[in-house]
Amino acid sequence: MQDNADAAVMNFPRRDARDKLLGRTKYTIDVGGSEVIHAVLLRAEVASAQVLRLDVEAARSMPGVRAIATWEDAPGAHGIGIADHPIFARDVIRYHGEPIAAIAADTLEQAHAAARAITLELAPLPAILTMAQALEKDAPLVHPDWKDYDILFEGAARGGNVAWEATVARGDTDAAFDRPDVTIIDGVYRVGRQSHVPFEPRAVVAAFEDGRHHIQTSTQVPWTVRHVTARVLNIPESQVRVTVPAVGGGFGLKFDCSLEPYAAILAKKSGRVVSLVNSRREEQMTCLCRENAEIRIRSAVTADGEIVGREATVLMDCGAYGGEQVFLTTMTAHTLGGNYRLGSVRLSSRAIYTNTPPNGAFRACNGVYNTFALERHTDEICDAIGMDRMEFRRRNVVGDQDIGATGQVFEGDVLRPMIDRMQALCAKHPNSRKNGQRLDDGRIYGRAMTVGTWFIFVGPSAATVNLNVDGSATLVTSGVEIGSGSMMHALPQIVAAGLGIAPEQVIVKTADTDAAGRDLGVGGGRTTVSIGAASAAACDEVRDKLLAVASEMLQTAPDQLVLADGRVEIRGRPGSGTTIQKVVAEAETRTGPISGSGAFTAPGIEAMPGCAAGHFIDAIDIPVFAVHDCELAIDPDTGQVEILAYRVVQDVGRALNHRAIHGQIQGGVVQGMGYALHEEITINEQGCFDQTGFEAYRLPLAQDVVPIEFDLFEGAPSCGPLGTKGAGEVPILNVGATIGCAIANATGKQVSQLPLTPPRVLALLDGRDEPLALDHISAVWSDNTLRR
Template identity: 45%
Template sequence: MTLVGTSARRADGEDKVRGAARYGMDYLEHGTLVAKVLRSTVPAARITELDCSTAASMPGVRAVATAADAPGLSGLVIVKDQSLFATDVIRYVGEPLAAVAADTAEQAEAALAAIDVSLEPLEPVLDLEQSLAEGSRLIHPDWESYETAMPGTRGGNLAWESRVERGDVDAAFDRAHLVVEDEFRTQRQHQSPIEPHVAVARYEQGRYVVHTPTQFPFNVRGRIAELLGIRISDVRVIVPPIGGGFGGKLDVMVEPFACILTRKTGRPVRILNSRSEELATCGPRENAIVRLRTAVAADGTLLAQDGEVIADNGANSSGETVLVANVAPLVLGGTYRIPNARYASKVVYTNTPPTAAFRGVNGPYCVYAQEQHLDRIARELGMDRRTLRMKNLIRAGESMVNGQQLDDAFLTQAMDKVDEIRPWQDAHTERKPFRGVAVVPLTWITNPLPAGASIKLEEDGTATVTCAGAEIGTGAVTTGVLQIVAEQLGLRLEDVRVSPTDTDTGGYDGGAQGSRTTYGMGNAALDAATKVRDQVLEVAATMLEAGSDDLEIVDGTVRVAGVPDQQVAVASVVATAMFDSGPIGASGKFATPPIPFDSGCMAGAAVTSFAAPLYQAHMAEVEVDPETGRVTVLRYVVAQDVGRAINPQMIEGQIQGGVLQGIGYALFENLRLGDNGEVIDDDLESYRLPTAADAPPIDAAILENPCSYGPLGAKGAAEPPIIPVAAVIGCAVSDAIGKTMNELPLTPFSVLQAITEDQDRAVRSDQRHL
């Protein structure tokens, strides 16, 4: 039986197409109160008075919560600089000041309007470079007092700095044939899943029970506990079907308000973000500045690179931006051989809404910068752009910038596969004016966090997997993990199910992030399934009077291999085991094995290596309309190594979806900030998401280059397709118009400006010749 490798239908699919799936946004309890949050309308101020007495006595109002109810300081793992409510000082437009629970939404809104707030304005610090400048006002004057999870460079408005240094960078620059320097600026991008953040909390037997569609239930549990100043195990997180996340639902967002208010009222409390609150306050991908300076030999060999990445943390470290700061150096130095490198990744406070994880974290803008930069190097050397890349690509056995040896590097194979689908030479020969082509290789990480799962066999011979893996929509839990388990147990896919995600019943799991569910949870479930299989075979061996090594399990029946009539149903084995050795069941677990790297070359690095590294190459052909500046993606090719394809159709779906999110980032998605650091694009009219009209034809090739410690060889698959997209489209646009594009997104306005600047220059130059 081979279930693994087939495009099995998703187990939760029928409910979803029938409209019967009950998402977080559909979950309700009887007698639920409605919670609303009062948010700051100014970016920086001292709170002199916050008077909730009128609001508290208004009709239908059951409770008001303020900073006094949430004493804890928290943050996403590394720097604990976030309070749930602004305490004394406001640091961004949208920062919570108070929350109200009332019988109806209208009553809650009326109560918010009745809260008296008196403020003394402070000078806002909005710009990244201004924030780091000498004498800039400190956004967190008490930064030294904050708890941190590890040592790192911090100070003033520099929230965190990660550094990587290898070799002798300065000496390499001294002997370079060519030195090229570039600066790139990129925008905020919002995750914008269809389902907004929503939570229903109830206080029961001295604990908080929270229903929330989160990607990472154990993180939300820990963060609620930290913000409220309670024990982690006093919170239980139950995850209904999730209506999309893309990183935006990794972290705690609305849950703590519901928890505080349910405790105060004794009633269930529901809180649901409006679309405007989603866009204005739920951490997007950070805006950033990337500066690269590269030393190159005459033959195109990269000798050294000096890079600085300045990323916007926003007002606090509640998002993942600090935690993943060191991913920037790793991705800059993970695809090409750069023997001498010096990278600084700086995460900077500003009086703007905090930034957070979005699929690919800081990868898309680092890769965008690196690839535009390489194309410029190629142009200056007069070298073919693909040849430059192939020359410097990391081969199997060579090392990344952190000293991690990539024994299974598969970059040349990915590039070759793309070339097979759409030969580079043909794309060049067939080029027309204002058409461009580009190809980009990439090494990326599978999130290494641990996982636990358990499996029990039911009396009818079916199996139930219990875990706290979150089914974000990829199908990794409800289908991929089940395919692995069903195959290992010799059961039909429909005879294996997974119980609802619940931190009380499931083992620890590192969340639906960084393509880790099939890899991490797949490994834990496979471990449990292997133990369960051993138990079945041991009991069946006695029943069939055969050696357990001679047995196989096929379609729910244990049989002696080669002797088809000597068999017993798994259900009978379960029944026999029940009163013999006890119910059949086992727990499984997984932790990523240690990955050797050079720890001496890094400082302030929470992410030190690329676990289960995966390799890919993307190619795009674009057309630029010289009249309007509009970019059309004519053709897109992806070759991606997934280790082992558990469900090829679902992987293809991740590639197509990731590429389109990347196209949005490359061409138009831009969560702009106004003069007060407020989000301007707070509705879906002004923050445009890609539609069916924006989706180009995509050829996707899935490559299988097994990971020795992945389940059946599998590594991550879902996250990376977004990462090289802006780079490959940007480079193709640059190729089309002959100009390095230093900023994203590549809107018609910016592309047209780039074209006309050149034309203006050409006109001026013509005039000089006259």
């Protein structure tokens, strides 16, 4: 296995680069031509209303119109945990941008014209636009019928505008907070929404072929698209085939089914190939953002820094429908409840309905803001008890045999040695600057180091490997290439190492639900781990079959044979064996072509019984840790923050492709810098986003960034193939935390919110920043639960 692992490590370049650089790659948005007709959605332009009348008859007779769909065409509701989401508004509009009808016509202009011809009469309803409003006593309900919805996952508390509540209770926090020897630190934190802005918007091309739907789509989750489309259309899943061309960026946004069912319905109705692509404005205004969140953390800490009790409440705005936030309530246990040993802990993690566009998954979802809140809170603890920030972390970070929030036992000392590695990395660039010091140009210097806990999603993956007569191998999985490169780097490297061939000889087929087995999707850092493990298992089967035939050909026991350089050799006698091609040819005469299949799912780590309620997973299979350090300078006249240096020590298990991981770290940290400093979606009185395009939503530019210095921490325990952990999700995890803490250190002020835009930083410096108050989160933890 060690030989295998070493053989898998290389800077294998991605094979899709050349066509992408030549403009030849066909993304879903590039599928077109005369046979394709175009669809648009009629979307609500109010946040909350009763639908009095919807009449599409006039639109049906407009020029070029081929099909129109409304709620009558999609009877089912979908969701995660709760089936609360119909794809068309029927009687009630719950958010600005909610689809009401879908129209397909010969041209996009004709489809838009027909949409304008639809009659829609509405009566306004009160709109809940903030979580504070949603939690008010006697607040109007976004879903008055919440009790009637199908429950898809049992065990959570729900009620009123609380879509989902996950709680953790381990130990006696009341006793901890009552101890005479503790200091109690109470902090509140708030973050806004972040928009993914993938350069390819959500897009789909649908056809109805031989009685089945064929959906080509820009997605991270072909099997979710298959499942949800079938559910809302009320048809068997086997009637839906999903294929995925190159995806022009996902970042979590495409981890949900979105446009696909509309196009599928229109394709069936029209008998034509239907393209449905979000305009940039639609993409922006209905982005399934990283949710805005509001957090309260209270800790009871002894003078020597022991955290004897912690209570926290996290409110996550799910928008009008539960969606991913329902699942993400689970993660607070491991992100906010992570990093540190806790004597006792109670957590309430709640998804709250509002009349705003639904939110979704975004790279290190939930973790990014919980790490910000936790690390700011940690620095506040250090200030309160007078302990050095790094000393506190060294004493308290989780290590070997420590227990997590839900009682799972961690294996291996990881975070503490990673802190050492970070200090060694920083020591390469010694400087005598102090927090709050004025630099020569008058700017204020700040620095911080933070820790973070994340985890790799596991779950089902399947793989088939076909060994071809030319000695190449074809890997068939439901993986998709979203840009991060797992399909281009790690997977061919793993298969090549498993079969002793060159990675160039591994053909990697992109997702087709008719060809490959089920898969949870590309996200959560799971591709290399889960699809990689299934692929490695498939290679094992191929290897066994290959060696069985070779054993007879070479008159040598299989355990004395090795696969390398496209040949089967007798161990210790290079050149003694034969080529893989010859063995495959021989196999075809004896047993037929050689192929293998492999599967993977969650190995199942145990939690402490009774600790967690309403959680989709109680313990994390593959924890991942990160340590970040940031140096920055604040211009006191403008509030502008410049990152001077940024360093990352990341737990990767084993680095299969150092250069590819570098690309993920650089890209992920820069996305985090945008989140920390200037990316923010704000919601106006109409319940719609203020940032409708690139002009108002400020993305990081080339001149905003610095090269990220990094050190990959290898060797931490992982059940991933060859000891790997996913490396693409994690780099963004503690960027908001580190920059937030550095700005707090520079200014000496309380930093409780992200992003830290220049006006917000100026307000901090000038003392105009009002302390954040979250009165709707009680200091009495149990008041923030439905089970009280």
